[in-house]
Amino acid sequence: MISSRFQVLTIAMLLAMMGLFVAWYKVVYLGVPVTPHDKRSVFTVTAEVDLEGTGAPASVTLRLPSTQPGMKILEREGEAGEFGMTTATMDDGELLHWTKRSFDAKSKLFYKVQVIPEPLYEPQESRAVWDTTPAYDDTQFWDASEQAAAAGILNYAREHSADAISLAAQLIDMFNAEMPTDAVKELQAKKNETTTSLVMALLAREKITFRKVRGIMLEDGQKERHAVTLLEVKGADESGYFSFKTGQITLPENFFVWSLGNRAMMTTKGIAKAQLRFSVSEAKVAASMLSKREMLKQGSDFLNFSLYTLPSSQQNAFKQLLLIPIGALVVVIFRILIGIRTMGTFMPVLFALAFIQTTLISGLAMFFVIVSSGLFVRSYLSRLQLLLVARISAVIIVVISIMSVMSIVSFKLGIDEVLKITFFPMIILSWTIERMSILWEESGAREALTQVGGSLVVAIAAFFAMDNNFVRHLTFTFPELQLLVLAMVILVGRYTGYRITELVRFAPLAGR
Amino acid sequence: MKFVTFGALRRKGIVGMNYRNVELIGRYNPRSHYPLVDNKLMTKELARNSGVPVTELYATIERQSQLRNLHDILAPYERFVVKPDYGSGGKGIVVITHREGDTFIKANGDALSLLDLRKHISNVLSGLYSLGGRYDTAIIEKVVAFDPMFADYSFEGVPDIRIIVYRGYPVMAMMRCPTRESDGKANLHQGAVGVGLNLKDGSALSAVIHDRPVTHHPDTHHDFAKLKVPQWEAVLTMAASCYDMTGLGYLGADIVFDKNDGALMLELNARPGLAIQIANGRGLRERLETVDRQKQPRDAHERVLYSMNYIE
Numbered sequence: 001m002i003s004s005r006f007q008v009l010t011i012a013m014l015l016a017m018m019g020l021f022v023a024w025y026k027v028v029y030l031g032v033p034v035t036p037h038d039k040r041s042v043f044t045v046t047a048e049v050d051l052e053g054t055g056a057p058a059s060v061t062l063r064l065p066s067t068q069p070g071m072k073i074l075e076r077e078g079e080a081g082e083f084g085m086t087t088a089t090m091d092d093g094e095l096l097h098w099t100k101r102s103f104d105a106k107s108k109l110f111y112k113v114q115v116i117p118e119p120l121y122e123p124q125e126s127r128a129v130w131d132t133t134p135a136y137d138d139t140q141f142w143d144a145s146e147q148a149a150a151a152g153i154l155n156y157a158r159e160h161s162a163d164a165i166s167l168a169a170q171l172i173d174m175f176n177a178e179m180p181t182d183a184v185k186e187l188q189a190k191k192n193e194t195t196t197s198l199v200m201a202l203l204a205r206e207k208i209t210f211r212k213v214r215g216i217m218l219e220d221g222q223k224e225r226h227a228v229t230l231l232e233v234k235g236a237d238e239s240g241y242f243s244f245k246t247g248q249i250t251l252p253e254n255f256f257v258w259s260l261g262n263r264a265m266m267t268t269k270g271i272a273k274a275q276l277r278f279s280v281s282e283a284k285v286a287a288s289m290l291s292k293r294e295m296l297k298q299g300s301d302f303l304n305f306s307l308y309t310l311p312s313s314q315q316n317a318f319k320q321l322l323l324i325p326i327g328a329l330v331v332v333i334f335r336i337l338i339g340i341r342t343m344g345t346f347m348p349v350l351f352a353l354a355f356i357q358t359t360l361i362s363g364l365a366m367f368f369v370i371v372s373s374g375l376f377v378r379s380y381l382s383r384l385q386l387l388l389v390a391r392i393s394a395v396i397i398v399v400i401s402i403m404s405v406m407s408i409v410s411f412k413l414g415i416d417e418v419l420k421i422t423f424f425p426m427i428i429l430s431w432t433i434e435r436m437s438i439l440w441e442e443s444g445a446r447e448a449l450t451q452v453g454g455s456l457v458v459a460i461a462a463f464f465a466m467d468n469n470f471v472r473h474l475t476f477t478f479p480e481l482q483l484l485v486l487a488m489v490i491l492v493g494r495y496t497g498y499r500i501t502e503l504v505r506f507a508p509l510a511g512r
Numbered sequence: 513m514k515f516v517t518f519g520a521l522r523r524k525g526i527v528g529m530n531y532r533n534v535e536l537i538g539r540y541n542p543r544s545h546y547p548l549v550d551n552k553l554m555t556k557e558l559a560r561n562s563g564v565p566v567t568e569l570y571a572t573i574e575r576q577s578q579l580r581n582l583h584d585i586l587a588p589y590e591r592f593v594v595k596p597d598y599g600s601g602g603k604g605i606v607v608i609t610h611r612e613g614d615t616f617i618k619a620n621g622d623a624l625s626l627l628d629l630r631k632h633i634s635n636v637l638s639g640l641y642s643l644g645g646r647y648d649t650a651i652i653e654k655v656v657a658f659d660p661m662f663a664d665y666s667f668e669g670v671p672d673i674r675i676i677v678y679r680g681y682p683v684m685a686m687m688r689c690p691t692r693e694s695d696g697k698a699n700l701h702q703g704a705v706g707v708g709l710n711l712k713d714g715s716a717l718s719a720v721i722h723d724r725p726v727t728h729h730p731d732t733h734h735d736f737a738k739l740k741v742p743q744w745e746a747v748l749t750m751a752a753s754c755y756d757m758t759g760l761g762y763l764g765a766d767i768v769f770d771k772n773d774g775a776l777m778l779e780l781n782a783r784p785g786l787a788i789q790i791a792n793g794r795g796l797r798e799r800l801e802t803v804d805r806q807k808q809p810r811d812a813h814e815r816v817l818y819s820m821n822y823i824e
Binding site: 336387442444494495503510 | 535
C-alpha cells in the first residue's frame with residue numbers, strides 16, 4: 001500500500017503542476033496579462049460658468065465636447081439650477097442652452113463630463129467637420145502701417161516656409177522670438193490683441209484653413225482653469241497642431257478637447273458678466289470595473305470558457321468567491337504553521353471580506369464598537385436567564401439595531417463609510433459576542449482578548465492577502481491557480497513539525 | 513520572551529500540536545470511537561462493563577421541562593457535581609460541596625440559589641458548554657470525596673492524575689493540583705500546578721505553573737518532591753485498560769482518588785494536550801517510538817509492567 005504521506009505529496013504535486021501549466025499556457029500562448037491592468041484613471045472635467053444677470057431674459061450657450069480619438073466619454077451631465085437646460089446638435093458639435101426669462105442675480109452653472117483616456121480608442125463617428133470657409137480677415141480694418149507690417153511678416157514667413165503648416169510654425173516663432181522684428185513689435189503694441197489673435201488674423205489674411213482646438217489637460221487637481229487654446233492648421237494630408245507659446249506640437253495624449261472651431265466656447269445674451277472655468281479631478285477605478293472581455297478577445301476557444309464570459313454581475317460574485325481560498329490559505333498558515341489561536345476557524349476570513357468592503361480602519365473601528373456594545377448588552381441578557389438560542393437571537397437583533405443607529409447617526413454626521421456596516425456578517429458577529437462573553441466568564445478577560453485578538457490578526461492578514469489588486473487579478477483571470485492553493489493547503493495540512501508559537505511555549509523544556 | 517529553535521525542540525523529542533493532530537490523533541483515534549469518550553454517560557457505562565471504577569451517577573437531566581422538578585431531583589443529595597454530558601476542558605462543571613436548604617455552596621464557598629442552578633443546567637442543556645454547541649444532557653453525579661493524602665498539594669479542589677496512554681501503553685503521567693488562581697480547578701490553563709510523575713513509581717519529577725518550573729505549591733507551600741501517588745500500578749492499569757475499552761490509540765485518562773472509593777476514572781480525553789511534556793520536563797517522542805517497537809500482543813497489566821520498567 002502506498003503510504004498516505006506519499007499520496008499527499010503526489011496529489012499536491014499534480015495539482016500544483018496542473019494549475020501552473022494551465023496558467024503558463026494562458027500567459028505564453030494566449031497573452032493573458034499576468035499583472036492586473038493598472039488602475040485606470042477616470043477624469044471628471046467640470047465646466048463652471050459664473051454668471052451675473054442683468055434682469056433681462058438670459059441665455060447662455062456652451063459648446064459641448066464630442067467623442068474624440070483616445071478619449072472615452074463615460075457620462076455627461078449638466079446642472080441647471082434655476083435655469084432651463086436644453087441641448088442642440090449642430091453640424092459642428094453639440095450645444096447646451098441654459099435659459100431663463102428673467103435673471104438678475106449671481107449664479108453658477110455646471111457641466112460635467114467623465115472621461116477615460118484610452119490611447120487606442122477610435123470613435124465610430126468622426127470629429128466635427130472642418131469649417132471650410134476661411135476665417136474672417138480682420139486685418140483689412142487695420143491702419144496702413146499695421147497692414148504693411150502684416151504684409152512684411154507674412155512675406156518673410158512665406159519665403160521661409162514650404163506649406164501652410166510650416167508657415168504657421170514660422171509665424172508663431174516670429175511672435176515668440178526673444179528679439180522680435182520691428183514689424184512684429186508694432187503689431188504686438190496694438191490694443192486688444194494677443195499673440196493668439198494676431199497669429200490667427202495673419203493666417204486668415206493668408207487664407208489658410210485653421211481652427212482653434214480648445215480643451216484642458218487631464219491632470220488631477222486643476223481648479224478654475226481657463227481652457228487651453230491650441231491651433232490646428234490644415235495641411236495637404238494632415239493637420240498640424242500648435243501651441244501659441246511653444247510652436248508646433250503633437251497633440252498631448254491627455255489633452256481633452258472640449259470644442260473645435262473658431263466660434264466662441266460660450267456665448268451669452270442678457271448677461272452682465274460671464275466667466276467659464278474648468279476644473280479636473282481624477283479618480284482611480286480598477287480596470288476590472290471596465291469590461292475585461294475586450295482585453296481577452298484573442299478569439300481563443302480556451303478563453304471562451306473563462307470567467308470573463310459570464311454576465312458582469314456573476315463575475316463580481318465570483319471575484320469575491322475566488323478570494324475566499326486565499327483567505328482560507330492564510331488561516332491555514334496562521335493556525336498550523338504559526339499557531340495563532342482564533343475564535344472560530346473561518347471567522348477571520350468572513351471579517352476580512354467585510355473589511356474589504358468597509359476599508360480596514362473603519363472596519364476595525366466598527367468591529368470594536370459593535371462587539372463592545374454587544375458584550376455590554378449580552379452581559380445584561382445573561383441576567384434574564386434566556387435559553388441559548390433565544391439569547392443569541394436577541395444579540396443578533398441588538399447587533400442589527402446598533403448597526404442601524406450607527407449608520408443613521410454617522411450618515412447625519414457625514415461619515416459615509418459607516419453605511420457599509422451592512423457588509424458585516426451579523427450572525428457571525430453575534431456568535432463572536434456570545435462566545436467571547438462565555439470565554440470571558442470562564443477563562444477570564446485575558447483568554448477572551450487573546451482569542452479575539454488572534455482572530456483579528458488573522459483577519460487583518462487575510463485582508464491584506466485578499467484586498468490586493470494583483471491577487472484579485474490572479475485569482476479571477478487564472479482560476480486554475482486555485483489548484484495551486486489547494487495543493488498548498490493539502491501540503492500544510494500534513495505538516496507535522498512545530499508551530500512558531502511552540503518555540504516559545506516549549507522553550508522552558510528545551511532550555512533545561 | 514524566550515524562544516528556542518526548531519532543532520532544540522526536535523533534539524528534546526518534543527511532540528508539537530501538528531504532530532499530535534496528524535500522527536497521533538489522526539492516525540490512531542478513529543472518529544467513530546470519539547462518542548465513547550466525548551459522551552460521559554457512555555464512558556461511564558463502558559467503564560462499568562470493563563470493571564474500571566467510576567464516580568456514581570445520581571441523575572441525568574435531558575429536557576428543559578425536567579428543570580421544574582429540579583428541587584425534587586436534588587432533594588436526596590447533600591453534595592453533588594453537575595456536568596455537561598458532552599463537556600470538554602472542565603467547562604460547565606459545578607461542584608456543590610454542601611447545601612443549606614435550597615442554597616447550594618460551591619467548592620470555593622460561593623452560594624448558588626436553586627434558580628442559579630436551574631439557569632446553569634438550562635445553559636448546559638442548550639449546549640453552551642458542549643462540543644460544537646449541540647443540545648446536551650446534564651449529569652448529576654457523586655462528588656469525589658477529597659482524599660486527605662493530597663491535602664498538602666491542593667487548594668480548594670481535588671487534584672487529578674492525567675495519564676497519556678499510547679496504543680495501550682501508559683507513556684506519561686502528571687498530577688494536576690488546583691491552586692487559588694485556578695479557582696479549585698485542575699486545569700493547567702487556569703493556573704493549576706502540573707506535576708510530572710515518574711512512570712516507575714508515581715513519584716514527582718518536577719512541577720510547573722503556567723509552563724514555568726516551581727518546587728512548592730503556591731498556596732500550601734508544600735514541597736512537591738515528597739509527592740508520591742499510591743497504588744501506582746493499579747492506577748496505570750486502570751488507564752491502560754481504557755485503551756482496550758475505547759480503541760483509541762492516543763488517549764488521556766483522568767483519574768482521581770476518593771477517600772472512600774479509592775482511585776476512580778473521572779473522564780477520558782481523545783485529544784489530550786501536550787502541556788504534560790512541560791510538567792515532566794521531557795518530550796514524548798522517544799517514548800512513543802519505544803511503544804511503536806513493541807510487536808507482541810500484551811494485556812493491560814503486562815503493558816503497564818512494561819511501561820513501568822522500560823519507558824523512561
